[in-house]
Amino acid sequence: MVLGSAQYKRQDDEVPMDEDVTSVGSDRLCEAPDGGHVRFVDSTIRYHLGSTSYWHSRSGLEKGLIIVCLILTLFSVIMVVIVSNNASGKQLYYLSHNKQSNATPVTETPEPPKTLCLTEECVKVAGTILSTADLAQDPCEDFYQYACGGWERLNPIPDGRTSWSMFEKLWEGNQLVMKNALEGPTTANMSAAELKAHDYYQSCMDDEGKLEEERGKPLLELVDSVKIGGWPIMDETPIGTMKNIATFQNRLQYLQHDFQASGFFTWSVGEDDKNSSIHVIQIDQGGLSLPAREYYNLHDNSSKPVLEAFREMIVEVAILLIKDKEEIESIPQPREDAIRQRAQGVVDFEIQLANITIPSDQRRSEETLYHNMTVGELQKIAAFLNWTTFFSNVFGKVGRKISAKERVIVYAPTYLRNLTKLIHTYMTNDSLRLDLENYMVMQVVKTYRTALSKDYRQTGKGLEKALLGKESFPERWRVCVSDTDSVMGFALGAMFIRDSFDVKSKPEAQEMIDGVKEAFRTRLKTLKWMDEETRVAALEKADAITDMIGYPDFILEETSLNRKYENLSVAAGEYFKNNLRFHDYVLRENLAKLDKAVNRTKWSMSPPTVNAYYTPTKNQIVFPAGLLQIPFFNLDYPRSLNYGAMGVVMGHELSHAFDDQGREYDEKGNMRNWWNNKTLFEFKRRTSCMEHQYSTYNLGSTDTISGTKTLGENIADNGGLKTAYYAYQRWLERETLHEQPLPGINLTHNQLFFLSFSQVWCSKQTPQAKKLQLLDDPHSPAKFRVIGVLSNSKEFAEAFHCKPGTTMNPEDKCEVW
Structure with a gap:
């Protein structure tokens, strides 16, 4: 349960405190703006590499030449990886070879010859996968290093940050989209709400120096x-x-x-x-x-x-x-x-x-x-x-x-x-x-x-260094973009959607959610530890889960958007007063809800937010537009990659409905006990296994993960992976096709599913930021979100042929959903 007063402005992508929500998770700390109050928040996620409109506008000859160039580039990347690893005397674990690895040789039924996928997106993602991975690592001993070793070598933590990840890279890309929208010229077509967002951003940027003058x-x-x-x-x-x-x-x-x-x-x-x-x-x-x-x-x-x-x-x-x-x-x-x-x-x-x-x-x-x-x-x-x-x-x-x-x-x-x-x-x-x-x-x-002025904003510099290891502050425009998103996120979201969101993503994402839901229902029907009465209630709850994708429709309707912010006054040169006005506006909005019916379609995150969440009192999962981007989701990617990344997130949020806290709510979002005592005992026995498992993980010191504090998120991570994997298998059966192999990668698509899941969690943190995550975050550190989940997955062990008893295929596994 997360509560807070309606008095607080969100920092970056922080969820408003008036709703009890559970997000997809965090592998990063919210960087407090210019020395602002440090707090932990739910994460941001992925990076959009660009539009495909350029590709579709090329001639056949041009496309052929581009493909040749991309293949040559990819070949160069592959050779660099091979040479660098061989130079270090390390064995490359190409899975069909199984040399010196802990993989079990298997004889697989040969499939019909398949042509490589040589589209622009396939070639690009193959190169990204190879440069991110470290093929010298044994996937059956440390799959996180296998998946992310290359990324860790190539990605030091940038100045002004205390962590760096693919999550943050995407958020910075989204910030740039919002910056361009806020700094661009205002037009007659802009709504009054969007003009207010412009004014708020300008007051924060303080181009006229009023903040420094007033101190x-x-x-x-x-x-x-x-x-x-x-x-x-x-x-x-x-x-x-x-x-x-x-x-x-x-x-x-x-x-x-x-x-x-x-x-x-x-x-x-x-x-x-x-x-x-x-x-x-x-x-x-x-x-x-x-x-x-x-x-x-x-x-x-x-x-x-x-x-x-x-x-x-x-x-x-x-x-x-x-x-x-x-x-x-x-x-x-x-x-x-x-x-x-x-x-x-x-x-x-x-x-x-x-x-x-x-x-x-x-x-x-x-x-x-x-x-x-x-x-x-x-x-x-x-x-x-x-x-x-x-x-x-x-x-x-x-x-x-x-x-x-x-x-x-x-x-x-x-x-x-x-x-x-x-x-x-x-x-x-x-x-x-x-x-x-x-x-x-x-x-x-x-x-x-x-x-206030810069010297006031930086009075927390020493505290941030002690808490996070932070040495400097981000650019002012990034602070102001995030601040504007927290204050007028739906007005800014309207601009973001028009400028960068592919509307074709919504129906495709909906199809994936439907598939993940169906896979979860099928799993519920086969669980042997659940009695029939509880199973029926669980299926009713699963059927009742609603979902929202991308953005609320009202943000693209000028009258509705203006109405949302009509009681918020904003002036371009009055940043301090704008803060006072905003806090009063949020307080009054919260107070006014007391005698109103619950709005079950209200969003708790703005569209640019790179996150997802589940609300138990609404029995609802939500996926903002900021999430539906590479590497989580791309219309032109193989489905193995989309299901491994975005599909697991969908399964994660769905599983929150049945974690140790979500299970206390019924299909209508009301807290009540709908569990048979025997089944509840078995549920607690299974979650106790997971609690113990994660409590054994540490970050190379005496700082260990709290398996109790992180239990709900660990249940969701494990359930999400299994559900998404079976949703992908059902998609393959339904489409009756084999996906084309990616060029230069000797992996099956089942293996790529698990690699896609793992690579979105590649990240780095300062030692101080790691400690804060252990103390304050309900999510496990990124490395153990990969290792913990995959070591519980027999499907992963089968896909990578890991011998029983290896680190990634232990004899004893924990499973809830």
Whole structure:
């Protein structure tokens, strides 16, 4: 369950926090813009190599010459690979040879001679596959290195990044498409929403230098307003203005409701897990500035540099604000050591907050987390606020009254009880009360400092280096493109679709989804460990899964698109104010949902997003246009490659409906137990196998994967591969044809299916980024998303003739779906 307040703007491709969704996964960290708040998000994916219109416009002679040139180029690539590997004294594991490998020689029924596929796309993808792979590796011992060894040699992590992958390469390509759209001339055909997106992007780019001219003054106006009352950390002799629990409540309401800053807990209006047709207020734990509670562990030496960098970030931004305030009025300055001591007080409070935060691997059961109660009942377990007043204050923005009888869903009652005790301790001690006040005001400072001049945006540089190993920041235009996508993603998505999306992809992708669904249903019918009653319910749920592909239709309808953003005001030269307006707009949109029916066709990702997701309360899978590109999907690729990449993603999302959390929801998206006890016991036995398997993996250090935290994604990865493989086999049977071999590659198409799956996960990370992924990401690291899945696949072992007992074909395998 991922909850968050409606107050946050997404970073890059982050899913809006008002829906519970599970994405295809992450092998990368979201790069926080210009030193912005670092957080982990669900991934981006693939790179579009270009249109085929050039090919179709050539004459027959020209096409022949192009093919000859491409074949010669491909031959050169093959020879370079062979020579370089032979020079290193390594054996090339061409699978038909099986020399010195752990593959079992087999006698296969010879197939009719097949002509090579020599289309432009086949030749290009063959070259890409060969340059990405390392054929010197034994595929039966380490298939990740076999699939990605060449890519790792050729792709160092670029400057300004902490990871690099095919995911990020595609996202950067999509960013370039969006940049060209945003920087191009406006036309009379553009919708009002698209013009707003242009203006927002221009305000972020700050071509006129207004951000540098204003520096921290807009933030100072907020901090020094009557509602906030200043930031004690900046005062020479701080006394604070938060004297009692009443002023504490007022301050928190101002920060959350007027300025959309966070702190202490998260809340939003979302779909009720047990009645998914209605919306309800949801409350969960929250309030930590660092991306994982483990960073607050004082007994872990690796945490100390992160906590010190966090403290220094607070010191840096406070010093900048003090200097800018001096230009407005003469003020006595506190010593830097005094500022640092107060900043340490903020860090110390967050350490206490982390101590009461429930670890994510103890929050896997949706049923256990769900607590339905009234606001009045909430008051009894969390008395640090008057909750009726708190919610009445914010819902007053949309004219909605809240009483003590209003129903809320609480996902962390134990945390809220302990938070009540912690706040009482701080409020009854003068020194600690100042630390609490500094923490609260820091929430608004943290939220808006990235909307200021460059020196403010870079106050988090030290923290990002400690957390991620990041040495520099990306180009400003990339930051602003991602920011515009997070604010007006559907307006920008309309431009993206018109400029780069092949509309023929939608029906082809739909055909693949239908095939994957049918393969999954067929698998369900044959599972011997499932009783008939549960099987019938599972089939009903599988049949009820809906899907959406590419983009929502409304974005290409000017009136509908304009209506979506009609209440969002944007001005080209007002980036800071645009942020304030956007946060207020998102908050009001979220509040207004409380009395509205659930929109089951609402998208939670913008079209350019390179990702996919499953929503359990809607029982729905979604695949944005940004995903339907090379190497996941290409209309002119062999189906083995499309099913190995895009098909596995489809199967992954479908399998989330039946992972350890998704299985708790029925066909209508309501949480209820539809499992027979015996079958549920067997399901848990099988998932326990997978939990243990992944817990044995490590990244060459004592940092091991949490098989518990990553269980849902590992179930989806394994189920997705198996489902896509059988969908591909059914396609072959239905089409009654053999796919043409690719030139220069001595692999069958069944083998290419597994190679295609593996190569989309080729990636690199800094050591710090790897650690953060282990702590905060529910997905396994990319290498083990390949090795873990394939070592469980008897179909893979058969395709590559791996001997029993080899690393990639262990005797004991884990299987759920």
